[in-house]
Amino acid sequence: MYHKISNQLCQCGTPFYCYDLSLLRSTLGAINLEIEGYPFVVHYALKANANPVILREIVNAGVGADLVSGNEIMAAIEAGFDPNKMAYAGVGKTDWEIETGIDKDIYCFNVESVPEMEVINEIAARKGKTMGIAIRVNPNIDAHTHRYITTGTNEDKFGIDIPMLDEVVEKAMNLSNIHLRGLHFHIGSQITSLEPYKMLCEKVNKLVDHYEKNGVNFEMIDVGGGLGIDYEKPEENPIAPFHDFFAVFKNGLKLREGQKVHFELGRSIVAQCGALISRVVFVKENSVKKFVILDAGMTDLLRPALYDAHHKIVNLTSQESDMETYDVVGPICESSDVFACDEQLPITRRGDLIAILSAGAYGESMASSYNMRNLPGSQFVG
Numbered sequence: 001m002y003h004k005i006s007n008q009l010c011q012c013g014t015p016f017y018c019y020d021l022s023l024l025r026s027t028l029g030a031i032n033l034e035i036e037g038y039p040f041v042v043h044y045a046l047k048a049n050a051n052p053v054i055l056r057e058i059v060n061a062g063v064g065a066d067l068v069s070g071n072e073i074m075a076a077i078e079a080g081f082d083p084n085k086m087a088y089a090g091v092g093k094t095d096w097e098i099e100t101g102i103d104k105d106i107y108c109f110n111v112e113s114v115p116e117m118e119v120i121n122e123i124a125a126r127k128g129k130t131m132g133i134a135i136r137v138n139p140n141i142d143a144h145t146h147r148y149i150t151t152g153t154n155e156d157k158f159g160i161d162i163p164m165l166d167e168v169v170e171k172a173m174n175l176s177n178i179h180l181r182g183l184h185f186h187i188g189s190q191i192t193s194l195e196p197y198k199m200l201c202e203k204v205n206k207l208v209d210h211y212e213k214n215g216v217n218f219e220m221i222d223v224g225g226g227l228g229i230d231y232e233k234p235e236e237n238p239i240a241p242f243h244d245f246f247a248v249f250k251n252g253l254k255l256r257e258g259q260k261v262h263f264e265l266g267r268s269i270v271a272q273c274g275a276l277i278s279r280v281v282f283v284k285e286n287s288v289k290k291f292v293i294l295d296a297g298m299t300d301l302l303r304p305a306l307y308d309a310h311h312k313i314v315n316l317t318s319q320e321s322d323m324e325t326y327d328v329v330g331p332i333c334e335s336s337d338v339f340a341c342d343e344q345l346p347i348t349r350r351g352d353l354i355a356i357l358s359a360g361a362y363g364e365s366m367a368s369s370y371n372m373r374n375l376p377g378s379q380f381v382g
């Protein structure tokens with residue numbers, strides 16, 4: 001995608017995010033192809049990237065929204081997502097956020113605790129409405145991803161753990177202004193093995209059986225998101241392995257008549273279509289290392305500092321064929337403001353343009369103005 005980045009595009013000033021909309025459309029097309037003919041509904045997790053231009057493309061593909069705040073509900077409405085395809089998760093929904101979801105008639109609250117369920121019931125009753133909910137279950141599956149992005153073990157703050165589930169389901173059945181639609185799961189993010197998803201299918205089947213025997217039928221199961229992408233070889237694998245991912249659920253879930261499966265994909269939809277474009281401010285040497293110092297930093301792309309994540313880095317302008325080893329760093333006054341250590345790049349000079357690839361997810365949406373920096377802008381190709 002970075003071949004499409006022209007000098008003209010860079011005149012707006014660096015750093016900025018460059019999005020390849022044709023790759024985004026191909027990605028959405030690949031997903032729609034896999035779910036066609038199946039009772040599957042895909043939601044897009046807005047927290048991965050809420051750039052309005054990106055959202056418009058996703059709305060056009062008919063995908064729903066997965067939301068984690070009241071402002072995200074408003075942004076999804078603004079972007080034209082169908083409220084009937086909106087699910088809202090989060091352990092700490094405040095009253096105004098719950099009210100917003102109720103006022104906008106969203107499809108489902110993914111409820112994470114009993115107190116939350118009671119408040120939704122109470123506010124819905126006050127408004128004379130009945131709200132759809134799913135209970136977020138903590139299935140105690142280790143997704144083998146970074147500990148900051150694993151969400152489905154008993155040590156995590158998310159969801160209701162299985163020993164308490166009977167009690168919570170019964171409670172939901174007895175509250176008059178909520179309607180229990182089903183169970184919700186989300187086991188983590190950047191999951192690169194399908195094994196955790198197979199284990200999830202088994203847990204889901206067991207729970208559906210168990211509740212069916214007790215007279216509780218679910219109209220839907222929400223299996224969350226988390227499908228990983230290839231950060232090391234983005235050019236070879238620009239589209240996530242959707243075929244294999246959806247096949248796990250096609251083969252693994254024992255669905256009941258009329259039952260739907262909801263998915264909440266974030267990263268795998270938008271990560272590869274975005275690159276962070278930056279200019280080299282200085283190349284600096286000390287007694288042991290060479291540093292490439294960029295005008296982009298952790299305020300523009302937090303993942304390396306927050307999760308030790310590595311993104312592929314490309315020098316867009318160097319004509320050199322000789323390679324050199326650099327630490328690629330940002331300008332922020334924090335030692336963790338490092339994009340990569342010991343990165344091999346062609347000989348790099350002040351003024352070169354650098355692309356940090358696979359930055360479309362949890363990039364722009366996590367940007368901050370720490371050090372009083374400007375937020376990164378965005379440009380679109382394709």
Ligand SMILES: *Cc1c(COP(=O)(O)O)cnc(C)c1O
Nearest residue numbers: 045089189225226264265266267
């Ligand atoms: C973040 C999140 C997602 C999306 O996760 P990805 O790893 O980006 O696919 C889905 N569901 C919930 C509840 C989330 O919090």
